Amino acid sequence: MPTDPAYDYALRPPRLPDxxxxxxxxxxxxxxxxxxxxxxxxxxxQWSKRAHDLFLQNLVKGTTHLSLGMEAIATGFGMALKPGDxxxxxxxGHAHSLARGMDPGKALAELLGRENGVLGGKGGSMHLTDVEKGMMGSYAIIGAHLCIAxxxxxxxxxxxxxxxxxxxFGDGTTNIGAFHEALNMAVIWKLPVVFVCENNLYMEYTPIDAITAVPNPAADRAGAYGLDPIIIDGNDPDAVYLAAVDALERxxxxxxxxxxxxxxxRTGGHSRADPAKYRPEAEVEAWKDRDPVPVYHQRLLRIGVPEAELGDITREVAATIDAATEFAKAGAHPGEETLMTEVWADGGSAWRN
Amino acid sequence: MAELSYRDAVAYGIAQEMRRDPALVMLGEDIAAAGGVFKTTVGLVEEFGPDRVRDTPISEQAILGAAMGAAMTGIPVIAEIMFSDFLAVCWDMIANEIAKSRYMTNGQVSFPLVIRTANGGGARFGAQHSQSVENWAMMIPGLKVVAPSTPEDVVGLMAASIRDPDPVIFFEHKSLMAGKAEVPDGEIVDELGTARVVREGSDVTIAALALMVPRALEAADRLAENGISAEVIDVRSLVPLDTATLLSSTAKTGRFFTVEENPRLCGWGAELVSIISEEAFWNLDGPCVRITTPHIPLPSAASLEDLALPSVDRIVETVTRSVDGGGSA
Known part of the structure; x- marks a missing residue:
């Protein structure tokens, strides 16, 4: 859907969305x-909450990084992207994977390390990938995937x-070299690529403004590459959608x-290991009022969507997530037959004759 | 049959493949109009145009990221990293992204790409432009590793690497660039994972790679004068590794030596010696012996660098002493 180019979705100072x-x-x-x-x-x-619940039940091993509170970005972009993008x-990367249509059951099963996981249990929480859906991977070393994109x-x-x-990528990524290499190359080669910084105000456990030379970690660097500084309300699916449509069309x-x-x-901590005690309580409270789910819910009511219709959607999704959970839990633990496969394109892992 | 330098064989081999596959592209620093700092890409931009032979900024992560992203979406790519020492700048791309992503995604992506790089010493460039780093690449699951020693092998193994659906690190040796040899006419396509017996012998097996191959051959001539018949194997491909050729040669000779330019610790020969020890132990008439660069950064001065790299003299002395029962180097 074409947007009105005159429409102003940009977030104006003060940056905290109202x-x-x-x-x-x-x-x-x-x-x-x-x-x-x-x-x-x-x-x-609901998927992220379920993933969290499954941790608490000790069904998810290793680590995980939830997008609770940040879902509007994946939602808005997921809607604006076309098949093939x-x-x-x-x-x-869970939210971005689901936003491109990854099966929620296969995604949960991957977190549980099951053979019915989207990666057969070989990748885990940090590497969700579904190439058929255009989800080209979740990369767990900061910066690299901007270059790959x-x-x-x-x-x-x-x-x-x-x-x-x-x-x-997160705000922390703007301080690594690959971010700058990627932006420069994208501009000189005029590539059809959109870089989206999810500025959740914290680089892992450290406030981003304490370790960054400029107040807006991405937007203030844009000018160095001849790009427009664009700051949007990442908690507003409409604002994200409009910005996404514009950038994708460009x-x-x-x-x-x-x-x-x-x-x-980020409503929660950096990862499952992080209780996020380093954040001022007032800040956490202030952002609770800006949680994208109830804020968007209210907008839809204001524009005339019946409460019952939203309730139906919520319940239908809940049923989907329940079914996804059952699917994931029912999966077998992968065995020896897959351990040595898919190192090479021939499906195997032989390195000698 | 034409005589080609090793340097010219690189562009010759790439051109053969770019003519065959119109999708194949190449990127790197100074590779287009400049023809590469080692002049290994001369003429390619003229024939294939700047869209297929692309100059890049000094951004090694961006170079390999672009190569990876293109390869995983259907475009075969050749990326050049000017000096192999610079692989350290973009090692995340190689070791964490390119090498692991196929396995991590359970086979959803593959990477038909070749990373070419100028490797090795002898040019008096000092420690940051001279190291042999083929052992770095060899120890990463998910990478194939090739290091040709002759112009014909450059062409044939380049073709094999480009046509291989997996990522290949292709080491071109700086000190072999000027050497010339006959290269057959017509399309040349070799096979990865195949070592070559470049000189037959019956008393000792010497496995060598890249610049060490001509040195091992020269040493074999001198050893023959001393009554020692040396079989020289050009390993050519570290991954996949042709262990069958190494094992059968050792079974015949009963003695196994490696000549390695990489620094001592965890050099590629250590893995070969391990395989020989495990699988051909009862064929051995004496200990396996590795002849390597010592475990130091490479010095710049000609006299020092020559002392560091395995020389013909050192190969001859080490093999002779070992065969005479005098122990290892």
Whole structure:
């Protein structure tokens, strides 16, 4: 759906989004799209909560990095992306995977280390990938996947398609060299790629402003690469959707990359090991009022969607997540037959004769 | 049949494949109009154009990231990293991303890409532009590792590497660039994972790689004068590794030596010696002996660098002493 280019979805100072802000109520997004956004937002939220519950039941081993509180970004972009577009995410990639249509049961099963997981248990929480859906991987070393997204965008350009690659990353990524290498190359090669910084205000456990030379970690670097500084409310699915549509259209037109800073807040800790005690209580409370799920719920009520309809969506999603949970739990633990497979393209792992 | 330098064989081999596959592209620093700092890509941009032979910034992570992203979405790629020492700058891309992603995704992606790089010493460049790092690549599951020693092998193994659906690190030796040899006419396609017996012998087996192959051959001539018949094997491909050729040669000779340019610890020969010890122990007439660069960064001065790299003299002395029962180097 084309957006009105004059429509201002940008987040203005002060950066903290205003939960009372109604300026996007009349945004040029049809109701059907908004209901789909709400459904996706519910799916990402309920799936993440379920993943958390399964940790508490000790069914998920290793680590995990939830997107609780940050789901509006994956939701808005997931809606704007077309089949065939490429998504590259970080270890905090569950929401982006589900937003591209990854089966929620196979995603949960992967966290549980089961053979019916989307990666057969070989990748785990930090590496969700579903190439058929355009989910090109979740990369757990900061920075690399921005460069890899460039490659997919370069490939699309060479093949003459209108595919766009989108790389999602955290605020902490803006301080590693690969971020800067990737932006420079994307601009000089005018690649159809969109870089989306999910600025959740914390680099792991450390406030981003304490370790970054500029206040807006992504947007303030954009000018160094000749890009527009774009800051949006990352807790508003409509704002994200509008920004995504604009950036994707720009890329498809051949006008090159965009860098978007979506300001958001991580409700929980960095990973399962982190209780996030380092955050001021007032800050945590302030952001609770800006939780994307109830805020968006209220917007939909204001524009006339019946409460019952939203309730139906919520319940339908809950049933899906319950079924996904059962599917995941029923999976077998992978065995020896897959341990040595898929190192090479021939399916095997032989390194000698 | 034409005479080609090792240097020219690189562009020759790449051109053969770029003519065959119009999708194949190449990227790296100074590879287009400049023809590469080692002049290994001369003429390619003229024939294939700047969209297929792309200059890049000094951004090794961006180079290999672009190569990886393109390869996983259907475009075969050749990426050049100017000096192999610089692989350390983009090691995350190689060791964590390219090498692991197929396994981690249970086979959802594959990477038809070749990373070419100028490897090794002898050019008096000092420690940051001279090291042999083939052992770095060899120890990473998910990478194939090739190091040719002759112009014909450059062409044939380049073709094999490009046509292989898996990532290949292709080491071109700086000190072999100027050497010339006859290369057959027509398409040349070799096979990865095949060592070559480059000189037959009956008393000792010497396994060598890249620049060490001509040195091992020269040493074999001198050893023959002393009554020692040396079989020289050009290993060519570290991964996959042709253990069958190494084992059968050792079974015949009963003595196994490696000549390695990489620093001593965990050099590629250590793995070969381990395999020989486990699987051909009862064929051995004496200990396996590794002849390597000592475990030091490479020095710059010609006299020092020559002392560090395995020389013909050192190979001859070590093999002779060992065969005479005098122990290892």
């Amino acid at each position: 939960p009372e802000d109604r300026s996007l109520d009349d945004a040029p997004i049809d109701q059907e799209t908004r209901l789909a956004l709400y459904r996706k937002l519910q799916e990402l939220r 490429y998504t590259f995410a970080t270890y905090r 460039n490659g997919a965008a370069w490939s699309a350009k060479m093949r003459g398609t209108d595919q766009v690659a989108v790389a999602f 890329a498809r037109r051949g006008d090159g990359p965009s860098l978007i800073e979506a300001v958001t807040y």
